[in-house]
Amino acid sequence: MGExxxxxxxxxxxxxxxxxxxxxxxxxxxxGIDDFELLRKYLRLGFGPCQGRSCIVLAARIFARASGxxxxxxxxxxxxxxxxxxxxxxYFTRGAEA
Numbered sequence: 662m663g664e665x666x667x668x669x670x671x672x673x674x675x676x677x678x679x680x681x682x683x684x685x686x687x688x689x690x691x692x693g694i695d696d697f698e699l700l701r702k703y704l705r706l707g708f709g710p711c712q713g714r715s716c717i718v719l720a721a722r723i724f725a726r727a728s729g730x731x732x733x734x735x736x737x738x739x740x741x742x743x744x745x746x747x748x749x750x751x752y753f754t755r756g757a758e759a
Contacts, residue, residue, distance in 0.1 A: 676716035678709020
């Protein structure tokens with residue numbers, strides 16, 4: 662069963678915006694990334710159109726399990742930064758016409 666789980670890690674996508682898989686997260690941790698914020702920036706988790714609404718908690722759970730930390734501890738430094746909802750560029754390019 663362990664081998665089947667390893668194969669699934671290559672296809673289970675955690676971040677749909679940036680195509681980050683479970684295996685990508687595990688490899689980054691094995692490379693020595695020991696801080697969730699650094700992992701997030703390295704893999705660009707939360708940088709896509711969804712702003713992390715679908716991936717941050719999933720990635721944090723994987724990171725917590727691998728690092729032996731509690732989920733609250735992993736997410737303690739994570740801050741949602743605006744815009745929380747994607748904003749169309751046209752709102753910024755209209756200038757004085759808006």
